[in-house]
Amino acid sequence: MALIEHQDLSNFNTLAIQAEARFYWAIQSFEDLQAALDWYRSENANMPLLVLGGGSNVILSDHFPGLVLHMQNQGITLLEELSDSETVYLDVDAGENWHELVCHCCEQGWYGLENLALIPGAAGAAPIQNIGAYGVELCDVMDSLECLEIDSGKHYRLSAEQCQFAYRDSIFKQAGEPRRIISRIRLRLRRGAQVNTRYPGLQQSLQDLGVHPEQANPKDILQAVCNLRRVKLPDPAELPNVGSFFKNPIVSEAHYQQLKAEYADLVAYPHGDDYKLAAGWLIDQAGWKGHREEQVAVHERQALVLVNYNKGSAKEVLMLAKKIQDDIWQRYHVALEIEPRHILASGELAQD
Numbered sequence: 001m002a003l004i005e006h007q008d009l010s011n012f013n014t015l016a017i018q019a020e021a022r023f024y025w026a027i028q029s030f031e032d033l034q035a036a037l038d039w040y041r042s043e044n045a046n047m048p049l050l051v052l053g054g055g056s057n058v059i060l061s062d063h064f065p066g067l068v069l070h071m072q073n074q075g076i077t078l079l080e081e082l083s084d085s086e087t088v089y090l091d092v093d094a095g096e097n098w099h100e101l102v103c104h105c106c107e108q109g110w111y112g113l114e115n116l117a118l119i120p121g122a123a124g125a126a127p128i129q130n131i132g133a134y135g136v137e138l139c140d141v142m143d144s145l146e147c148l149e150i151d152s153g154k155h156y157r158l159s160a161e162q163c164q165f166a167y168r169d170s171i172f173k174q175a176g177e178p179r180r181i182i183s184r185i186r187l188r189l190r191r192g193a194q195v196n197t198r199y200p201g202l203q204q205s206l207q208d209l210g211v212h213p214e215q216a217n218p219k220d221i222l223q224a225v226c227n228l229r230r231v232k233l234p235d236p237a238e239l240p241n242v243g244s245f246f247k248n249p250i251v252s253e254a255h256y257q258q259l260k261a262e263y264a265d266l267v268a269y270p271h272g273d274d275y276k277l278a279a280g281w282l283i284d285q286a287g288w289k290g291h292r293e294e295q296v297a298v299h300e301r302q303a304l305v306l307v308n309y310n311k312g313s314a315k316e317v318l319m320l321a322k323k324i325q326d327d328i329w330q331r332y333h334v335a336l337e338i339e340p341r342h343i344l345a346s347g348e349l350a351q352d
Ligand SMILES: Cc1cc2nc3c(=O)[nH]c(=O)nc-3n(C[C@H](O)[C@H](O)[C@H](O)COP(=O)(O)OP(=O)(O)OC[C@H]3O[C@@H](n4cnc5c(N)ncnc54)[C@H](O)[C@@H]3O)c2cc1C
Pocket: 014, 050, 051, 052, 053, 054, 055, 056, 057, 058, 071, 094, 119, 120, 121, 122, 123, 124, 125, 126, 128, 129, 130, 131, 132, 133, 180, 181, 182, 183, 233, 234, 235, 236, 241, 242, 243, 244, 341
């Protein structure tokens, strides 16, 4: 039994919120997960429960009165019976570090994850918001996953289609769905190199490496993505943050045209029939870059990232976020949605 009482979580969330959990269980195997859930149901199944991976996409409450399950189960299995000369299927346990997985696959010659390099966190959390970067999303390489329902204990597989992936979204974020823990994900990768260099900044980063984008191989992409990210984003180990704090808002074509007429250099991309606006551009234009309030601030180089200089609380971070949201609404009539999951003391997710 690995139950710990009164566990400090400040090192387990990249925003460095000084949170504490009443109960904490480090999950190193599927058996641990079942044992922890048995304990949870026998103790009090109404107690708040939080599943934690790398803590890089959560805003924790200062005190969490329930049970935290910290996913640390590891294992990467090549599925020979499903794989062939072109395609590789892999089962990856939820606690595997995402970036280490990306590097491992690239070294093995299993391609498709390179554009998603250096995203912090664990593999089991990747489906929650369908992680994406530099023109690739998890759903492009995801086959299916295994999950366990917290309340019923049912253990089953969901196909990528059943996960209902969309931009920074999946079935796991939808209200009314059963509470599920992802224990393992199954990826479908390629043995042959087929690179995606469509993202303009990536092409420049490849050129900076002396590589022509049309001749880039997956290892070049991985290197170029890492270089880009290190320049653009603060390292949470040095300056606590959760990456992009707001989603890029999606607006109708009419709304986009209206904004474009007013702001000629507006940054936006077609998104189906709509347009996806660069939230960082809106926040930067509104003058928030570098703005600091007590211990929390908008990063000085990247307006989309809020940083925690010295033990700022969740409340401080959210107050700054609210001011930014209100200002962006007043200026552009655009609603900014918070990207990380805001975990209330009740264990529920806040609808920010
Ligand atoms: C510097 C930085 C850069 C980032 N860049 C990107 C980026 O480019 N693209 C992008 O998409 N994201 C990005 N992120 C956000 C974040 O890294 C990803 O969302 C990542 O997948 C979160 O993983 P995690 O293990 O840290 O999740 P956590 O923060 O631990 O959890 C996030 C949510 O998932 C739930 N969860 C975690 N594990 C499981 C599980 N096994 N089963 C069920 N639920 C689970 C948690 O309860 C919580 O609701 C960035 C973050 C940082 C700090």
